[in-house]
Amino acid sequence: MLYFTRWKAMAILLTALVICLFAVPNFLPEKMVASWPKWAQRHVVLGLDLQGGSHILLEVDTKTVRNDMLETLRDDVRRVLRDARIGYTGLVVRGNSVEVRIREGTNADQAQAKLAALSQPLGGLLSAAGQRGLDIGTEEGGLIRLTITDPALIERVRQSVDQSIQIIERRVNELGTVEPLIQREGTDRILVQVPGLQDPTRLKQLLGKTAKLDFRMVDVGSSPDQAVQGRAPPDDDLLYSTGAAKTPYLVEKRVLVSGGDLTDAQPGFDQRTSEPIVSFRFNTSGARKFAQVTQENVGKPFAIVLDSEVISAPVIREPILGGSGQISGSFTVQSANDLAILLRAGALPAPLTIIEERTVGPGLGADSIAKGKISSYVGAAMVVVFMLATYGLFGLFANIAVAINVAMIFGVLSMLGATLTLPGIAGVVLTVGIAVDSNVLIYERIREEVRGGRSPINAIDAGFSRALATILDSNITTFIAAAVLFYIGTGPVRGFAVTLGIGIITTVFTAFTLTRLIVATWVRWRRPQRVPI
């Protein structure tokens, strides 16, 4: 156990050295590191709990996605049957299905065949081969029921998460923050992590808005006040204005031009009133539609609707032919700016809900770093002194091994670009307490062997070979716990699991190689007559 070939000793030292060197960028000023090659620049990332920032988990509203799918399906069914000149009576959305009753005397089989074309095979990675988007069933009396299959719904939800991620990226990037993280979580969730935000309110406002912009005509034929009391006409929606006033408007369901036709939106000021406004430009088809609509409706009011709220309802004074216009309506500079950002980034395919938020201010983060540092230093110092007092020279060996161990933990964390959190720091401190355990196991075993009457070198050799098996066994159990924790944990807790797990691996490595090498070198050098522990 105590014999190392020269190349083996070199390999051990080199491995430890290289891993330790990876930790170096963490301790140098950023400017200095910036000129290094990319692979050498890797460093430990501070968790949001240490550097401050927001962790926001968003969920796509599956219900809305399904309702949209069902409405589209209903329109498709109507179109298909009309094109095929097949008569039908009822066409309704019921639960997860669209139901249509084919009129008696018409060919129900033909209707079914036509409608079957609506059921597209699913191309998603998760769907099984041959899986289709619709289940089509027939019942007595010519009733055909088209049900959206679960895989089809999941596929659509996944797609809308993908689209949402792109849109969110555009929105968050406008905030000018450093390294935001935006990623999918599961099928229907999006995780947004933005470091270093003082106040996440604005971020949340940007994330929470669907930003679906429509230009629609105001129905001047009936009074909105009547609609508030009773039912709105079937072709109209009763919508309210933004802000505190909540003026009701009757707005036609038909969308003239939608936000999808916008190419640009910029905040600005009205030249006459110097109020904040948002000016926008349509693409070619949007411009053509808008020109046509405004030509036909001069003198009538139209509504600019954002997420089912009326921003403003100006009267069309003259045809707008240039394809650009401006929205005014009690904006502040900030809200005009935000609306421009939202319009440029585009509308989300479905509303997103914030289901979890964790924000840490930069002040608390800095405090946590300071506390983490103090407790690490104090903890390490106490352990070092205790080991020296208990084992003397061998205690020094153990301390050297533990110091290298901690350096290696930071080296591995840097290599992986792992995140260091406050519980993660606790994990490192705990590792210091545990890493000396491997030394304790070895030294106690050596003490025993000495008492058993072995010669010093013999005792050291036997101590190592017997203790190492125990070290492996006992560390694997802790490693299993750390692995499970990594799997179930998020954020700070996962940070703890990472440092604990890495700490265990480096501990076993140092116990098996470095500590042994140090002691072996000492034995060869001093040829001890007695073991000083």
Place this chain on the structure above:
Amino acid sequence: MRLLRIVPDDTKFDFMRFRRISFPVSALMSILAISLYFFHGLNFGIDFKGGTLIEIQTKAGDADLAKMRSTLSGLGLGEVQLQQFGAPNDVLIRIAEQPGGDAAQQEAVTKVRGALGDEYDYRRVEVVGPRVSGELLSYGVIGLGLAIFCILIYLWFRFEWQFALGAMIANVHDIVLTIGFMSVTQIDFDLTSIAALLTILGYSLNDTVVIYDRIREMLRRYKKLPMPDLLNASVNQTLSRSVITHVTVSLALLALLLFGGQAIHSFTATMMFGVVLVGTYTSVFIASPILIYLGVGTGRDSLTAPERKDDKP
């Protein structure tokens, strides 16, 4: 230089005799802990219960809790708890989960911010919606179960099944007592508590495995030693190591407890209790003697043959 010897060489404590005390005591404590859990309950944090937690700090002067309480109680947010957190100008606000789904939680935060105004720094805001909290809780429970199961399998491969079972009983005992501790102290039970429990699991086992390793070695070496003597010898031989390791771990934890700040206070306190108090006790007084009852070594001659002098370790 004289070196520190906490445990003298060649101790010969009769640990196994204590099982007549330690087993009933542990059983009693476990029952107590379980009834505490059911009748006193755990102080579930927002991770598992849902709701909002806001840590604020006054920009100038100490926080006036009474004034804040009256301001916040007027918002109609249901139960609002205020608590001084570390420093006199640092306050923790807990708001119970709002009815009305995920969006309602966010509105609560906006209301609080509006009501408290600009006099405070918002150091931390955590909002956990109803669905996430449910998932986190089930993840936590599944995680604990999974960890116990994986470790059981590993120990079964490495040792005989009796050892795995013994370690498991010791383990569950640790967790139950720690949960009892969390119930008594009403420490926040959140995700970090699950982390603490899993770590306790790992370290208690670490300790148990070290002793078991020695027991296995002794079983191979001394074929005729009666089980209680063999177990006693194993525990005594590893005693020095157990004590020294627990001193170093306690030192590390003590530093975290004293200087690590409020954010990880409950985490380290739980760990201190679990690792240092319960874990050590368990591996010596529960995990080892239980092997006698689980029938380790029953196949050996020792039970029939009288003890021979030269077999003494």
